[in-house]
Amino acid sequence: MLRAYKYRLYPNSEQKEYFAKTFGCSRLIYNLMLSDRIKAYEENKDLDIKKTKYPTPAHY
Numbered sequence: 576m577l578r579a580y581k582y583r584l585y586p587n588s589e590q591k592e593y594f595a596k597t598f599g600c601s602r603l604i605y606n607l608m609l610s611d612r613i614k615a616y617e618e619n620k621d622l623d624i625k626k627t628k629y630p631t632p633a634h635y
Contacts, residue, residue, distance in 0.1 A: 604632050
């Protein structure tokens with residue numbers, strides 16, 4: 576049997592600002608990595624994805 580739990584947060588203004596910054600940075604890194612992968616694919620369409628070394632989020 577599968578169960579699901581929902582939690583609701585009521586952050587104060589300081590926590591809201593922290594969450595906005597954190598999620599903004601995460602979104603930026605994700606989009607940068609995605610654009611790098613798309614660019615690499617367009618340049619080398621026959622390239623095997625599993626053998627290609629892409630930078631990790633720490634490199635951005």
